[in-house]
Amino acid sequence: MAAVSLVRCERGFARDAAPDWMRQELRTGTTIMAVEFDGGVVIGADSRTTTGAYIANRVTDKLTPIHERIFCCRSGSAADTQAISDAVTYQLGFHSIELDEPPLVQTAANLFREMCYRYREELMAGIIVAGWDKRRGGQVYTVPVGGMLTRQPVSVGGSGSSYIYGYVDSNYRAHMSKEECLQFTAQALSLAMERDGSSGGVVRLAVISEHGVERRVVAGNQLPSFSAI
Amino acid sequence: MSRGSSAGFDRHITIFSPEGRLYQVEYAFKAINQGGLTSVAVRGKDCAVVVTQKKVPDKLLDASTVTHLFRITENIGCVMSGMTADSRSQVQRARYEAANWKYKYGYDIPVDMLCKRIADISQVYTQNAEMRPLGCCMIVIGLDDEYGPQVYKCDPAGYYCGFKATAAGVKQTEATSFLEKKVKKKHDWTYEQTIEIAISCLSMVLSIDFKPSELEVGVITAKDPRFRILSESEVDANLVSLSERD
Numbered sequence: 001m002a003a004v005s006l007v008r009c010e011r012g013f014a015r016d017a018a019p020d021w022m023r024q025e026l027r028t029g030t031t032i033m034a035v036e037f038d039g040g041v042v043i044g045a046d047s048r049t050t051t052g053a054y055i056a057n058r059v060t061d062k063l064t065p066i067h068e069r070i071f072c073c074r075s076g077s078a079a080d081t082q083a084i085s086d087a088v089t090y091q092l093g094f095h096s097i098e099l100d101e102p103p104l105v106q107t108a109a110n111l112f113r114e115m116c117y118r119y120r121e122e123l124m125a126g127i128i129v130a131g132w133d134k135r136r137g138g139q140v141y142t143v144p145v146g147g148m149l150t151r152q153p154v155s156v157g158g159s160g161s162s163y164i165y166g167y168v169d170s171n172y173r174a175h176m177s178k179e180e181c182l183q184f185t186a187q188a189l190s191l192a193m194e195r196d197g198s199s200g201g202v203v204r205l206a207v208i209s210e211h212g213v214e215r216r217v218v219a220g221n222q223l224p225s226f227s228a229i
Numbered sequence: 230m231s232r233g234s235s236a237g238f239d240r241h242i243t244i245f246s247p248e249g250r251l252y253q254v255e256y257a258f259k260a261i262n263q264g265g266l267t268s269v270a271v272r273g274k275d276c277a278v279v280v281t282q283k284k285v286p287d288k289l290l291d292a293s294t295v296t297h298l299f300r301i302t303e304n305i306g307c308v309m310s311g312m313t314a315d316s317r318s319q320v321q322r323a324r325y326e327a328a329n330w331k332y333k334y335g336y337d338i339p340v341d342m343l344c345k346r347i348a349d350i351s352q353v354y355t356q357n358a359e360m361r362p363l364g365c366c367m368i369v370i371g372l373d374d375e376y377g378p379q380v381y382k383c384d385p386a387g388y389y390c391g392f393k394a395t396a397a398g399v400k401q402t403e404a405t406s407f408l409e410k411k412v413k414k415k416h417d418w419t420y421e422q423t424i425e426i427a428i429s430c431l432s433m434v435l436s437i438d439f440k441p442s443e444l445e446v447g448v449i450t451a452k453d454p455r456f457r458i459l460s461e462s463e464v465d466a467n468l469v470s471l472s473e474r475d
Contacts, residue, residue, distance in 0.1 A: 090332035097300060097324050 024052035029198020031160030031189055032062060032073035034130040034140040035172075035181045036153045040209030041130040041138040042181040045073050046160065046193050047201030058201045063215075067092055069208050070108045070131030075158035076145065077124040084115050084125055105131040109141035109149055117147025126157045132208050160192030160199035167191055178207060182216075190223040242358045253362060254355050257385035260364030261311035266297065267398035268308045269430050270368045270380045271408070272416075273423035275451035277370035277378040279308040280427040281398075282435070283445045298447040298458050302327045304371055305340055306447045306456030310397040311365030319363055323347050340371035344381035344389045352387025362386075366397040370447070372454040396430070403434045420450055424467050425474070441465040 029050050034043040045062035048055055062074045064085045070092070074081035088111045096103045109129040116125055129141045142148075142155040154172050156164060167188055176184065186203055193199045203218040239246040243253040268281035285292045297309050299320045305327065309316035326346045330338040338346075347367060354362045362385040369381045382397065383389035393416050396404030407430045418426060424446065432439055441464040449456050459467075 086332065090328055093331070094324060094328040097302065097328070098321070100300065 029160075029196070030062060030075040030158030031164070031192035031196060031199040032075050032126075032128055032157045033161075033168075033185050033188055034073060034128045034142075034155050035176070035185055036130075036138045036140050037176055037178055037181045039138060040132045040178065040207060041140055042178065042185050042205065042207050043071055043073055043128070043130045044185040044189050044203060044205045046158075046189060046199040047204055048193075048199055049078055050198055055200075060201070061204060063204055063206050065089075065213070066108050066129070067096065067103055067131070069102065069133065069210075069213065070105055070129065071206060071208060071213070072108075072112065073128040073130070073157065075126040075128075080123045080125045081127060084112065084123070084127070087115060088112055102133060104133045104135060105129065105139040105141065106133075106136070106151075109143065109151075112141075112143045113147055113149040116143050116145075120145075120147050128155050128157050130208065132210055134210075138209065156188065156192075158192075158199065160189075160196035163195040164188045164192045178209075182207070186218055187224050187226075191226060193223070194226070243355050243362065244358070251355060251386075254386050257362040257364050260315075261366050261385070261397065262399045263364065264311050264313065265399055266310060267396060267400040267404060267431060267435060268297065268310045268368060269394070269396045269404055269408070269427045270308065270370060270382070270392070271394040271418070271423050271427045271430075272370075272378050272380045272392065273420060274417040275378060276420045276423055277372070277380050277449050278423045278427050279306065279368060279370055279380075279447045280424075280431055281308050281310070281445050282431065282437075283443050292442070296445060296458075298445050300456050301343065301369070302331075302337060302456075304337065304449065304454045304456060305343060305369060306371070306449065306458075307367050307369045308397075308445075308447065309365050309367055312363075315363040316365040316367075319347065319365055319367055322350065323367070323369075339373055340369055340379040340381055341373070341391065343371075344369050344383050348383040348387050348389035350387075351383060351385055355385075355387055368395060368397055370449055370456070372449050372451060377451070378449060394426070396434075400434045404430055407433055420448075421467075421470070424448070425471050428467060428471060439468060441468060444468075 032045045034041055043063055047060045049057040049060045064072050066072055066089050072085055091111050092103050092108050112127050112129055126145050127143045132138050140155050141151050156168055189203045202220060205216040207214045240252045243251055246252055266282045270279045281297050285295055300306050301323045327338045327343055354360045366384050371379050373379050380392045381389060382395050393412050394408040411426055441461045444464055446459040446464055
């Protein structure tokens with residue numbers, strides 16, 4: 001690459017020296033989702049990471065463990081969200097050891113918010129924090145770009161989320177069972193992946209409850225299909 | 230060469246005396262005995278155990294909040310001997326160092342590296358005039374990926390070392406000789422044997438017939454590498470089997 005740029009060093013040609021995707025920031029153009037149910041939470045995400053139009057990783061794991069029963073779903077800049085997750089994991093781990101008990105989901109969410117708000121000018125990160133703790137059971141907190149924090153029974157995020165607000169609003173019912181939540185999440189994510197170019201690959205799901213974490217993958221050819229067109 | 234008189238401060242801050250001693254460090258060792266407790270740690274074939282007395286002198290104290298066993302990470306624990314406030318400070322620093330290591334390097338801190346870090350920090354206190362050494366001794370136990378169960382001790386001087394078995398506190402010398410005799414015979418004990426040796430050591434040296442509420446026992450085994458503090462019923466079971474053996 002270096003040799004090519006030396007030869008074509010005039011302004012106009014410099015842009016062709018490296019493909020467009022090598023100069024783009026690595027993003028998780030994404031669809032992420034989390035739903036509370038009685039006894040835990042179901043979280044899900046697609047698996048596509050893009051640099052421009054190139055899919056850098058088609059099997060990404062965007063569901064990141066922060067603590068034993070607390071996960072976060074990452075959307076936005078891959079580097080930013082990884083760095084934030086690592087920092088929060090460190091802080092929460094230390095906090096938990098000092099407390100000598102498992103941390104609250106709300107604590108994790110607050111740590112994410114602190115970081116996302118303080119460095120809002122430098123960061124591009126939309127994060128959904130979800131997990132189970134003894135005090136309040138399953139909880140979903142959303143920390144969108146900018147650093148707001150709010151708890152929601154169901155939350156969607158990422159570029160693909162715009163296409164499924166209607167589906168989620170019309171199909172969400174309170175007091176769904178674990179299986180119903182899994183179905184609901186998988187279907188919503190499939191719909192988003194179908195329409196959003198930056199979302200795709202496989203659907204990664206996880207169920208977090210008192211009993212631990214159960215992870216699943218729904219491969220592309222097993223995704224529910226909706227329209228004939 | 231005259232013997233050189235110090236300005237008289239060698240007993241007050243950590244500078245050398247004319248004989249080459251650091252009085253403040255020696256006083257720190259004496260301060261460990263202020264706590265009035267003794268702790269013992271033993272390494273078995275696939276386990277490591279720490280045992281310490283639980284003395285609750287005041288009837289008004291809530292016994293459940295009194296402890297000298299601390300968790301540093303999921304898989305590393307320690308017993309602190311000496312001044313309680315200094316102990317807590319050192320434990321918190323150890324927790325921070327362990328968390329920071331995990332964050333920076335991406336893997337759990339090995340037991341010896343944690344002890345090394347704490348020892349290095351303690352050494353700094355022996356060189357700075359504005360700080361005093363901490364009056365506590367930390368015995369750390371953990372399971373190393375490569376070397377198996379580990380027992381490490383670090384003291385106010387900033388010295389640290391790995392042990393097959395060790396003791397700290399008031400009756401340190403007596404406990405150490407008891408353990409030396411045991412180690413001479415053999416030193417690859419099972420889990421039950423390790424706990425028995427640790428408890429019987431304390432019992433012998435302090436001449437106390439322990440009740441479960443007077444002991445704190447922390448263990449790490451290869452099967453369950455998580456640092457675990459035994460419940461009163463588990464301690465009771467061990468004491469019973471120990472007395473039956475006798």
